[in-house]
Amino acid sequence: MNGLFDLTGKAAIVTGASRGLGKAFAVGLADAGADVAVSDVLDVSETVKDIEARKRRALGIKADVSNDTEVRVMVERVTSEFRKVDILVNNAGIFRSSRAEDTSIEDWDKVMNINLRGQLLTSKAVFRHMIKQGSGKIINISSIAGILASVESAAYNASKAGIILLTKTLAAEWGKYNIQVNAICPGLFETEMTREFIADKGFMETFRSGAPLARPGKPDELIGTVVYLASKASDYMTGHALVVDGGWTAKLAG
Numbered sequence: 001m002n003g004l005f006d007l008t009g010k011a012a013i014v015t016g017a018s019r020g021l022g023k024a025f026a027v028g029l030a031d032a033g034a035d036v037a038v039s040d041v042l043d044v045s046e047t048v049k050d051i052e053a054r055k056r057r058a059l060g061i062k063a064d065v066s067n068d069t070e071v072r073v074m075v076e077r078v079t080s081e082f083r084k085v086d087i088l089v090n091n092a093g094i095f096r097s098s099r100a101e102d103t104s105i106e107d108w109d110k111v112m113n114i115n116l117r118g119q120l121l122t123s124k125a126v127f128r129h130m131i132k133q134g135s136g137k138i139i140n141i142s143s144i145a146g147i148l149a150s151v152e153s154a155a156y157n158a159s160k161a162g163i164i165l166l167t168k169t170l171a172a173e174w175g176k177y178n179i180q181v182n183a184i185c186p187g188l189f190e191t192e193m194t195r196e197f198i199a200d201k202g203f204m205e206t207f208r209s210g211a212p213l214a215r216p217g218k219p220d221e222l223i224g225t226v227v228y229l230a231s232k233a234s235d236y237m238t239g240h241a242l243v244v245d246g247g248w249t250a251k252l253a254g
Helices: 020-031 045-052 068-082 105-133 154-177 192-198 201-210 219-230
Strands: 011-015 035-040 058-062 087-090 136-141 179-186 241-244
Touching: 011 020, 011 068, 011 105, 020 035, 020 045, 020 087, 020 219, 035 045, 035 068, 045 058, 058 068, 068 105, 087 105, 087 219, 105 136, 105 154, 105 179, 136 154, 136 219, 154 179, 154 241, 179 219, 192 201, 219 241
Parallel strands: 011 035, 011 087, 035 058, 087 136, 136 179, 179 241
Antiparallel strands: none
16 A cells, blocks of 8 residues: 555654553554654553554653643653654543533533643644644544533533534644644443443443444554544545444434
């Protein structure tokens, strides 16, 4: 394929990379040839070890993506170490469950600050480096919950919907700098965040009746999508929200 998906020589940042989807993304980018910086408020040492096991350079950074100062320091460390940043995967996110009428302002703000504000802050921080390079790939992790509402998830739904429109806005504004900005909208994947749902027999019966593939996805099954959006194979694609959900949103329930 003439190296369309080869990321050798590229430098990437993946937020929320201590476990789950973020860890899979970071390791997958390393497998494709990229050097990868990983950040989280949790310990990222295992992810760093997995990247280094693939003979790629790794950098682990503790950072809260909702904190502007910590985000800017993180990006400066990455550009100091790797001399550039070609790829940003905005993966950090949290979930809080409650009915809309019971959602506390504290929970609403926490979800919005990490899920949505965090993606804006990190994108802004890498933008000034990407504009100097004349290229860049930003991949924002949204959700099918940003397209179709799930109950008892008002803050999460709103934050993920906001990510899709943020993605389109950044794509519209930054395309002239050869920076492509796209989003991924995963469905149900097996991660620490979804463990409670997958353990719920009633939920899973409903899920299997509505999702054509009738099973949750595994984190590794999203790696190809991330590598595609990070590579030159997607150079003419920007402002898109790519759904990867086993067909869940393609089928009416029942």
